[in-house]
Structure formats: C-alpha cells, structure tokens
Amino acid sequence: MYKLILFFISGLLIAQDNGLTSYQSGDFDNARKYYESILDERNEDAAAQFGLGTTAFQQQDFQSALKAFKKAMETDDNELKSKAYYNMANTLASLQKNDEALALYRKTLELNPDDHDAKHNYEILRYSQQQQQKQENQDQDKNKDKDKVKKKEQQEQENEQQGQEQENEQRGQEQEKEDQQQDLEQDDQEKQQDLENAQAILDALKKDEKVNQKRQMSRARSKQLEKDW
Numbered sequence: 001m002y003k004l005i006l007f008f009i010s011g012l013l014i015a016q017d018n019g020l021t022s023y024q025s026g027d028f029d030n031a032r033k034y035y036e037s038i039l040d041e042r043n044e045d046a047a048a049q050f051g052l053g054t055t056a057f058q059q060q061d062f063q064s065a066l067k068a069f070k071k072a073m074e075t076d077d078n079e080l081k082s083k084a085y086y087n088m089a090n091t092l093a094s095l096q097k098n099d100e101a102l103a104l105y106r107k108t109l110e111l112n113p114d115d116h117d118a119k120h121n122y123e124i125l126r127y128s129q130q131q132q133q134k135q136e137n138q139d140q141d142k143n144k145d146k147d148k149v150k151k152k153e154q155q156e157q158e159n160e161q162q163g164q165e166q167e168n169e170q171r172g173q174e175q176e177k178e179d180q181q182q183d184l185e186q187d188d189q190e191k192q193q194d195l196e197n198a199q200a201i202l203d204a205l206k207k208d209e210k211v212n213q214k215r216q217m218s219r220a221r222s223k224q225l226e227k228d229w
Contacts, residue, residue: 018030018034019031019032019034019035019038019048019051019055020051022034023051023054023055023058028055028058028059029059031051031055032052032055032056032059034051035048035049035051035052035055036052038051039052044071044074046071046072046073046074046075046077046080046084047072047075047080049068049069049071049072050068050069050072050080050083050084050087052064052068053065053066053067053068053069053072053084053087053088053091054087056068057087057090057091057094062091062094062095065087065088065091066088066091066092069084069085069087069088069091070088072084073085073088078111078112079111079112081111082107082108082111082112082115082118083108085104085105085107085108085111086104086105086108086115086117086118086121088104089101089102089104089105089107089108089118089121090121092104093121093125098125098128098129101125102122102125102126102129105118105121105122105125106122109122
C-alpha cells in the first residue's frame, strides 16, 4: 500500500555504495551493517541515516527506522529532507499512527509539491481514515440501536414481571379473603352446632324436669289417697 523509496544524493556517500547494492539485492542485513559502519565514522551523515532507516524499515525494526529518519531530517538538503519525511510517514502509517503520518506527508509536499508518491499515499491514508471513521460511526449507531432494542426488551420484561407480580399478589389477596371467609363460615357452623347442642341439652333437662314434676305430683296424690283412707 505504501511505497518506500531509497534515495541518495551523489557525493554524500562513498563512490561505490555497497549499502544500496545490498539493499537492492534484498540483503538488508548487510545493507544495515554497511550504513552503521558509515555512521560509526560520520554520525551526522544524513544520507547514511536515511539508508539505515530504510533498511531498518524493511527489517520491521520501525523504532530504529523512525530514529534514523528523524536524524536524516536535520540535513539542509530539502530534497533529502522531503524523502526522509516521506519514509518516516510510511513508517508511522505502518504503526497505525495515521494522524502523525498525514502531517509528515504534508511536510513532504511542502518541500516537494510534485512528489506524486507522497500525494498518492496521503490520499489513500486520508480516505482510509474517513472510511474507518464512517465504519466506527455506523458501528456506534448499530450499538445504539442494539442498546435501544435491549432496553426496550428489558423494559418489557420488567413490565411483564411486574404485571405477573401484581397478578400473583392479587391472587394471594383473593385466596386470603377466601380462606378468611371459609374460616368465618366454619366458625359460624361451629357456633351454630354449639347452640344446637346447648339447646338439645336444655330441652333434655326441661324434659327430665317435667318428668320429675309428674312423678312428684303422682307421689303426692298417692299419699293423699292414703290419708283419706
């Protein structure tokens, strides 16, 4: 997606650039060793820093690449500086640091407005960010909709549960009233039974009393007759 370039200006390195030769053949380890050997002697060599950063990038050593490109930017040569900005922007984009990468692509174009690769990468990254933001917004909207549906379902469940609880409570109250009514009826029956039993006992006592009275009257008559005789 992002095109990395290896760019040198004549005279900044020795005549035979063994690092460039190794890099172009895909031997990044030897290319890196070469540029490191140059920097051991000339640490301020911006072109060697640029070469080191480029080979480090290919080795996926992004932190070393960023450090080298940053030092390469200290050159007074705007052409080399713009290339350092460009490669550093590519490195930052690979690390998903898109805002910083876009800023450096703009720096590249300020120094070299005709850099088509920088324009291309800048537009791709900006479009990618826009699409990502759009997707994030859509995901947020979907999550909001899901939350609304979830809250609605939860509210419906709560209402249903509340309704069930109210129904159970009402049934409990009705059952309690029914039980109380049954208890009252049973009490009434027991009282009525007690009254009936008491009345029966009273009637029996009255009957016994009448019998006794008749017996006493009969005895009294018998005695009277005996006296008359």
